[in-house]
Amino acid sequence: MKNKLLWWIRVPALFFLIFGLMEYFIDSGKQPAIIAYPITQFFMVLVLIILIAIELILSSIENVMFQTLSEEAKERYLVSKAEKWEWKWGKETYKKMLGSKPMEAETEIILDHNYDGIRELDNKLPPWWVYLFYASIVFAIVYLLRFHVFNDYTQITEYEQEVATAKLEIEEYKKTAKDLVDEDSVELLAESSDLSAGKKIFESNCVACHMVDGGGGIGPNLTDQNWILGGGIKNVFHTISEGGRDGKGMIAWKQTLKPLEIAQVASYVLTEINGKTPANPKAAEGDIWVDPNASAPAPATEIQEQVTDSTSVVMN
Numbered sequence: 001m002k003n004k005l006l007w008w009i010r011v012p013a014l015f016f017l018i019f020g021l022m023e024y025f026i027d028s029g030k031q032p033a034i035i036a037y038p039i040t041q042f043f044m045v046l047v048l049i050i051l052i053a054i055e056l057i058l059s060s061i062e063n064v065m066f067q068t069l070s071e072e073a074k075e076r077y078l079v080s081k082a083e084k085w086e087w088k089w090g091k092e093t094y095k096k097m098l099g100s101k102p103m104e105a106e107t108e109i110i111l112d113h114n115y116d117g118i119r120e121l122d123n124k125l126p127p128w129w130v131y132l133f134y135a136s137i138v139f140a141i142v143y144l145l146r147f148h149v150f151n152d153y154t155q156i157t158e159y160e161q162e163v164a165t166a167k168l169e170i171e172e173y174k175k176t177a178k179d180l181v182d183e184d185s186v187e188l189l190a191e192s193s194d195l196s197a198g199k200k201i202f203e204s205n206c207v208a209c210h211m212v213d214g215g216g217g218i219g220p221n222l223t224d225q226n227w228i229l230g231g232g233i234k235n236v237f238h239t240i241s242e243g244g245r246d247g248k249g250m251i252a253w254k255q256t257l258k259p260l261e262i263a264q265v266a267s268y269v270l271t272e273i274n275g276k277t278p279a280n281p282k283a284a285e286g287d288i289w290v291d292p293n294a295s296a297p298a299p300a301t302e303i304q305e306q307v308t309d310s311t312s313v314v315m316n
């Protein structure tokens with residue numbers, strides 16, 4: 001096998017190929033793997049050293065083999081090595097696709113007429129052009145039948161399908177990238193790993209003002225159903241990330257906590273703290289918060305109850 005490429009092309013090409021593959025296969029989130037995992041820097045240095053070592057070994061093997069050749073064989077080897085590498089197949093196809101006659105054969109296709117010395121060659125249409133033209137005719141027939149005769153689908157359905165798949169993809173993406181939550185997309189987290197992470201965050205940041213059990217101190221009671229700044233995961237997330245009213249002492253935690261951490265601590269407050277009975281409850285502040293989404297089905301049951309009540313009244 002002849003070595004077609006020079007070493008100074010081969011080594012960087014392989015190096016960047018391996019680098020690219022590594023970046024492709026290592027899932028390192030937003031950062032490139034080479035920064036996220038410093039060990040990969042070491043790996044790439046190793047790859048470089050190995051590539052150079054392989055080159056050195058190959059060239060010294062070639063050298064040794066060369067020395068063992070007879071004089072005549074040496075010469076043949078050098079000649080074959082010096083032969084320029086040509087991409088014969090590519091060149092020939094290129095020529096064929098152009099379909100032009102060589103200069104020497106132009107007398108065969110020259111036309112009789114002569115306008116003030118300007119003469120015309122009867123060249124054939126270049127095959128690449130002809131094939132494209134035929135292909136466009138076939139395409140046009142298929143297109144016409146498919147979209148104007150059989151009405152396969154319209155641009156509008158195509159658009160709607162794409163939007164629908166894109167929405168699904170966004171949902172999938174959001175699931176994998178929990179850290180992307182904001183107060184619009186945040187949902188109450190129920191996984192115990194998230195809640196225990198939330199508990200840790202609460203105990204190291206919040207207990208000074210809200211107490212371990214959420215009973216309240218400098219900050220309000222978090223166990224009751226009264227909220228100054230609104231209950232429910234979205235409001236609580238907003239309060240924690242943006243802080244309370246000015247001068248009250250509740251800072252904006254978005255400087256210190258990541259969005260996912262805020263979601264975790266908010267979920268912890270709502271599931272593990274809210275609704276429990278604290279040792280020293282602070283008096284309720286704010287209004288009782290009713291979830292606007294959860295309240296929707298409630299009236300229906302109430303009405304049903306009233307109906308049964310009224311029937312029982314009639315029975316009496």
Ligand code: HEC
Pocket residue numbers: 201202205206207208209210218219220221222226227228229230231236239240243244245246248249250251253265266269285286
């Ligand atoms: C320096 C004391 C302090 C710390 C620390 C603190 N808070 Fe607060 N927190 C407050 C005060 C004061 C308020 C009331 C704000 C207002 O009235 O606007 C409050 C309000 C809240 C509310 C809204 C309560 C309501 O009734 O609407 C939530 C939820 C809350 N804090 C959660 C947390 C969480 C979670 C942490 C830890 C990451 C934390 N707080 C850390 C002082 C604190």
